[in-house]
């Protein structure tokens with residue numbers, strides 16, 4: 001099974017690109033979605049013991065948490081120490097299930113692929129990317145988003161140029177969904193072609 005690590009800076013179209021892999025029949029694990037799910041379950045107790053003011057009605061309130069982080073960016077590290085190992089466990093479980101089901105590909109959508117060293121645990125790195133001006137326009141159109149919040153998130157992410165340089169494949173999301181779909185199909189065709197040339201079988 002080929003494990004594809006999909007990443008991209010905020011607003012670069014990572015989630016949309018993940019959907020294009022899913023549309024090709026490939027299972028995708030979404031780390032951001034896993035975090036949101038953990039905030040309604042497993043992560044509530046450990047986060048509540050460090051940041052009691054962000055737990056409301058038995059859940060981690062992302063808006064309160066984001067406000068806390070904006071005031072104290074150093075808290076990102078304390079939070080990530082709790083959250084990232086839980087996300088990693090879920091990813092491992094997902095990959096195990098995919099291997100057992102005989103899948104030829106599995107996608108891990110990991111926003112912090114390079115930042116957390118997860119790039120070393122995947123076979124292929126795919127980066128969703130577009131012009132910075134398009135990226136900023138997309139993100140600033142989101143309700144509640146400000147220039148300051150965007151810059152805070154960007155300051156914690158490896159710059160787009162470095163991500164592109166370290167990628168095996170870049171998906172340009174600046175044109176259209178259909179254009180990106182063709183790029184995803186090309187990536188899969190290339191990887192399938194390499195696999196058959198190297199004589200590998202599924203799950204090798």
Ligand SMILES: CC(C)(COP(=O)(O)OP(=O)(O)OC[C@H]1O[C@@H](n2cnc3c(N)ncnc32)[C@H](O)[C@@H]1O)[C@@H](O)C(=O)NCCC(=O)NCCS
Pocket residue numbers: 009010011031032035062063065066069076079080083084087111112153156157
């Ligand atoms: C800061 C939080 C509360 C904001 O929640 P919100 O629902 O507004 O945004 P969302 O989760 O959809 O993230 C928005 C964008 O910020 C990026 N981002 C999130 N956390 C981080 C981080 N720690 N460092 C860099 N970028 C991050 C996301 O990948 C995404 O591109 C939330 O993202 C969070 O709890 N982050 C910490 C956990 C984490 O590290 N997640 C990254 C994936 S494992």
Ligand SMILES: Nc1ncnc2c1ncn2[C@@H]1O[C@H](COP(=O)(O)OP(=O)(O)OP(=O)(O)O)[C@@H](O)[C@H]1O
Pocket residue numbers: 008009010011012013014015016017032111128138172173174175176177178179180
């Ligand atoms: N290939 C594309 N063509 C046109 N628009 C796109 C394309 N990919 C993404 N978009 C648009 O860009 C915006 C951001 O996309 P998306 O939510 O996938 O980004 P993201 O990188 O997952 O964001 P975040 O990191 O914040 O979760 C959305 O409005 C989406 O419709």
